[in-house]
Amino acid sequence: MIDLLAATPALPLDEAGKYVAGAYVVFLVLIVVYVAIMAAKLQRIERELRELAGFAEQRKQEEEREEVSA
Amino acid sequence: MYGKGLRPLSIATVAMLALSLSLVFFYAPLDADQGFVQKIFYLHVPLAIVALMGFVVGGAFAIAHLRSGNRKWDAYSYVSIHMSVIFGVAVLVTGGIWAKASWGHWWVWDEPTLVSFLIVFLMYATYYPFRYAIEDPERQARYASVFAITAGAFVPLNFMAVRMAESLVHPRTFATANGGLPGEMMFVFLCSLATMALLWVTLVKFELTAKSASGQVKRLRRALDAPAPGAGSRIAPEVS
Amino acid sequence: MTPSRAAFGAILGKDLRSELRTLQSLPAMALFAITSFVIFRFGLDRTQLSGSLASGVLWATLLFAAVLGINRLFVAEREEGGFDAIRLAPIDRSVLFAAKAAALLIYLLTLELVAVPIFALFFLDSAAGLLPLVLILLLADLGLAATGTLISSMAVNSRARDLLVPLVLLPLVVPLMIAATGATEPLLAVGGPGYDRFGTWLTVLGLYDLIFGLVGYAVFDFLLED
Numbered sequence: 001m002i003d004l005l006a007a008t009p010a011l012p013l014d015e016a017g018k019y020v021a022g023a024y025v026v027f028l029v030l031i032v033v034y035v036a037i038m039a040a041k042l043q044r045i046e047r048e049l050r051e052l053a054g055f056a057e058q059r060k061q062e063e064e065r066e067e068v069s070a
Numbered sequence: 071m072y073g074k075g076l077r078p079l080s081i082a083t084v085a086m087l088a089l090s091l092s093l094v095f096f097y098a099p100l101d102a103d104q105g106f107v108q109k110i111f112y113l114h115v116p117l118a119i120v121a122l123m124g125f126v127v128g129g130a131f132a133i134a135h136l137r138s139g140n141r142k143w144d145a146y147s148y149v150s151i152h153m154s155v156i157f158g159v160a161v162l163v164t165g166g167i168w169a170k171a172s173w174g175h176w177w178v179w180d181e182p183t184l185v186s187f188l189i190v191f192l193m194y195a196t197y198y199p200f201r202y203a204i205e206d207p208e209r210q211a212r213y214a215s216v217f218a219i220t221a222g223a224f225v226p227l228n229f230m231a232v233r234m235a236e237s238l239v240h241p242r243t244f245a246t247a248n249g250g251l252p253g254e255m256m257f258v259f260l261c262s263l264a265t266m267a268l269l270w271v272t273l274v275k276f277e278l279t280a281k282s283a284s285g286q287v288k289r290l291r292r293a294l295d296a297p298a299p300g301a302g303s304r305i306a307p308e309v310s
Numbered sequence: 311m312t313p314s315r316a317a318f319g320a321i322l323g324k325d326l327r328s329e330l331r332t333l334q335s336l337p338a339m340a341l342f343a344i345t346s347f348v349i350f351r352f353g354l355d356r357t358q359l360s361g362s363l364a365s366g367v368l369w370a371t372l373l374f375a376a377v378l379g380i381n382r383l384f385v386a387e388r389e390e391g392g393f394d395a396i397r398l399a400p401i402d403r404s405v406l407f408a409a410k411a412a413a414l415l416i417y418l419l420t421l422e423l424v425a426v427p428i429f430a431l432f433f434l435d436s437a438a439g440l441l442p443l444v445l446i447l448l449l450a451d452l453g454l455a456a457t458g459t460l461i462s463s464m465a466v467n468s469r470a471r472d473l474l475v476p477l478v479l480l481p482l483v484v485p486l487m488i489a490a491t492g493a494t495e496p497l498l499a500v501g502g503p504g505y506d507r508f509g510t511w512l513t514v515l516g517l518y519d520l521i522f523g524l525v526g527y528a529v530f531d532f533l534l535e536d
Contacts, residue, residue: 023163034273044284196481
């Protein structure tokens with residue numbers, strides 16, 4: 001392997017390494033950005049569910065109050 | 071239930087990813103022409119193949135949608151295309167990095183596959199403004215399916231045309247990358263391909279699950295007669 | 311004559327008569343093309359064009375002029391209820407697609423009848439390459455008509471109507487343009503018309519026409535559903 005490395009033309013290893021690393025970094029960044037966007041969606045869903053749960057409980061309380069007064 | 075197989079799928083994806091990365095850097099032999107830079111190949115090409123297949127799958131779902139009238143196929147089609155467009159961004163950027171490392175330019179017009187891919191990407195990028203310009207949800211879904219089918223037919227034709235346009239003078243440097251791959255490289259390539267395919271499926275399922283959850287929230291909201299939040303300015307495909 | 315044939319003839323006839331009477335699209339397309347040629351003359355700082363430059367200028371201009379016509383293709387249908395009429399009629403709805411594509415084809419050919427000779431007048435040394443060019447124009451126009459009709463019918467029912475056609479159509483016709491310019495370039499070369507890969511390019515054009523003609527015809531029904 002070392003002999004092969006010594007014989008390779010094109011870019012020297014440290015320079016080539018940067019490009020390869022860059023490509024894999026781009027890949028990683030895209031995945032993480034996607035996760036972040038999905039996290040935002042999840043947050044919104046959680047918020048709405050919380051709101052709806054509050055609404056449902058409120059309604060339930062009102063119904064019970066009406067039953068009691070009726 | 072969209073989230074059902076998601077956990078085993080993600081675990082499988084992570085495992086394959088770890089395996090492939092290890093293979094790429096510790097097992098795959100060094101390329102005689104391009105040296106270490108060639109390692110980008112294991113990232114760029116599988117991403118491209120999976121992205122293109124994703125577009126085809128999107129077209130297939132669109133056909134299912136038009137035939138059955140069931141809107142869930144349209145959501146599948148949308149998410150497939152969406153994911154392939156994202157993968158497409160990765161393809162173009164990694165392609166540019168590879169081009170810079172190999173030839174010194176961030177973009178090259180003489181690589182027909184990359185140019186074809188750019189055109190396909192631009193084509194599918196217009197899917198979003200096209201979709202969201204149509205207000206009626208049912209019509210939007212139908213037109214989007216027509217678009218997905220037309221674009222699907224376009225892809226092979228485009229690749230053929232661009233390949234032919236390339237001047238016969240310029241060498242097909244990437245031809246050596248795909249044809250005549252030595253055994254070990256081919257094995258690593260196939261592993262990478264499987265990884266990207268798994269990743270695509272996992273992320274599509276992930277997205278569909280999120281959409282489904284949003285759909286259930288809307289459904290709950292309707293059932294409770296709760297007031298709607300500030301309505302979004304566009305009608306997006308829904309999964310219920 | 312079958313009802314479909316009759317409907318095809320009726321729609322096509324109505325369209326052509328309407329265009330002749332109102333002259334909405336054709337003069338605009340032709341004028342746009344000619345003005346573009348002038349702009350190119352100054353933009354490229356050239357008074358003579360040949361080879362790839364001539365081919366590119368000609369096809370780019372024709373394409374953008376075509377977009378003008380394509381934008382307006384279904385406006386009458388939308389405003390006067392033509393879509394409803396075809397939905398109610400007991401015929402194959404794809405007849406509307408065929409008739410409109412035929413109308414668009416005729417508009418494009420008419421445009422070229424005006425624009426190409428003027429292009430030759432402005433920029434070309436000899437008219438020798440023009441006759442084989444007719445074949446390329448015909449095949450390319452068929453593809454452009456099919457795809458343009460399809461996209462136009464979808465765009466007319468959307469919000470950003472005028473933006474959508476150029477946006478979605480242009481990438482779709484890239485293979486068509488590649489083949490058309492590829493075949494035209496040697497025809498307009500300096501030393502006289504050449505025919506490198508002429509047959510291959512024509513095949514690509516034919517393939518494109520076939521595929522998009524079929525696709526358009528097949529999916530048009532779904533576009534008209536209410």
